[in-house]
Amino acid sequence: MTKLIGFAGWSGSGKTTLVTRLIPALIATGRTVSTIKHAHHDFDVDQPGKDSHNHRVAGAAEVIVASSRRFALMHEHRGASEWTLDQLLAKLSPVDVVIVEGFKRDPIPKIEVYRADVGKPLLQPDDPHIVAVAAPHAPAGIPVPWLNLDDLGAIVDFLIAGHYV
Structure with a gap:
């Protein structure tokens, strides 16, 4: 069964930096890892002028770009609701764990x-699903464990x- 752990925090707090350090550390323990990253509504992984972009602009609901090394699925909501975490x-x-x-x-269980x-x-005070706070210094009065943001181990x-993993 896949384990799930979230990382939440305000923009600029260091979520991506921590996650990109955690991925190889968890892989080193023998776990397989995938990630799901929430992005701003206007992000795009496709490039104007590329065939896949032309397919989407022409109205394709989904476009898969595939090579011998990887594939990417682009799904256009076209007015439908944003997918939920469960749908994603x-x-x-x-895999063993999804970050x-x-x-x-x-x-979901989260580290702030x-x-x-x-x-x-x-x-944390408003989210009962936060199981710990990772910060450079221990915030005062938190009822969950503090994890030193610089101590990956x-x-x-x-x-x-x-x-959690």
Whole structure:
């Protein structure tokens, strides 16, 4: 069964930096890892002038670009609702753990990545699904464990000990 752990926090808090450090660390423990990253509504992975872009502009609901090294599926909502995390998870091949970046409102176990210098409040007091806060320094009064953002080994140990991965 695939385990699921989320990473939430305000823009600029270091979520992507932490996730990109965690992926190889978890792989080193023998786990297979996939990720789902929530992006801004106007992101695009396709390029104007490319055949795949022309297919989408012409109205294709889905376009797969494939090579001997990888494939990418682009799905156009075309007015439909944004897919839920569950719908996106169903698109992934089986792995040991899926790391979810963003989706801070979804009811999944999450580690909040927090930096006081971003100038935003902690998400933790309002999110019962946050199981720990990763920050350079321990925020005062948090009721969940603090993980030193710079101690990758301790974060991996916490994830393993808590059966999150």
